[in-house]
Amino acid sequence: QVQLVESGGGLVQPGGSLRLSCVASGFTFSDYDMSWYRQAPGKERELVATLSKTGGSANYADSVKGRFAISRDNAKSTVYLQMNSLKPEDTAVYYCKAVLMFLGRAIRNYWGQGTQVTVSS
Numbered sequence: 001q002v003q004l005v006e007s008g009g010g011l012v013q014p015g016g017s018l019r020l021s022c023v024a025s026g027f028t029f030s031d032y033d034m035s036w037y038r039q040a041p042g043k044e045r046e047l048v049a050t051l052s053k054t055g056g057s058a059n060y061a062d063s064v065k066g067r068f069a070i071s072r073d074n075a076k077s078t079v080y081l082q083m084n085s086l087k088p089e090d091t092a093v094y095y096c097k098a099v100l101m102f103l104g105r106a107i108r109n110y111w112g113q114g115t116q117v118t119v120s121s
Contacts, residue, residue: 001025001026002024002025002026002027002110003023003024003025003026003112004022004023004024004096004097004098004110004111004112004113005022005023005112005113006020006021006022006094006095006096006112006113006114006115007020007021007022007023007115008020008021008115009094009115009116009117009118010116010117010118011118011120012086012117012118012119013086013119013120013121014086014087014088014119014120014121015085015086016086016119017082017083017084017085017086018083018086018117019080019081019082019083020036020080020081020083020094020096020115020117021078021079021080022034022036022078022079022080022081022096022112023076023077023078024077024078024079024098024110025077027098027110029074029077029098030053030074031053031100032053032098032099032100033050033051033052033053033098033099033100033101034050034051034053034070034072034079034096034097034098034099035047035048035049035050035051035096035097035099036048036049036050036070036079036081036094036095036096036097037094037095037096037097038090038092038093038094038095038117039092039093039095039114040091040092040093043092045095046061047061048060048061048064048068048081048094049061049064049068049069049070049081050070051070051071051072051079055071055072055074058070063089064083064090067083067084067085067086068081068082068083068084069081069082069084070082079096081094081096083117086117086119087119088119088120089119090117090119091117091118091119091120092117093114093115093116093117094114094115094116094117095111095112095113095114096111096112097109097110097111097112098110
């Protein structure tokens with residue numbers, strides 16, 4: 001069975017840091033691009049960061065550039081999101097997604113259940 005399990009969320013004060021992890025199983029992790037999304041109450045789910053299957057190419061939403069960093073360890077089938085200088089606007093449920101690409105098209109994707117991040121004083 002395919003699973004993506006996020007962890008590391010919690011309550012943190014503005015300016016603080018948090019590292020999210022997403023452990024994958026049930027598929028060949030190294031064949032998939034990985035992304036982090038987030039969704040705040042009443043808002044649409046938005047792309048936060050994405051990382052190629054090799055870990056060689058990363059992209060970030062403008063709102064998190066310079067503060068967040070996505071990384072992966074294919075040997076551990078895990079993708080991470082290091083979040084620094086957190087702001088209240090970062091409060092959301094964070095989800096990881098695995099995507100299998102072929103000829104520029106996503107042919108398979110999997111989602112985790114999400115982990116809550118709350119930034120508040």
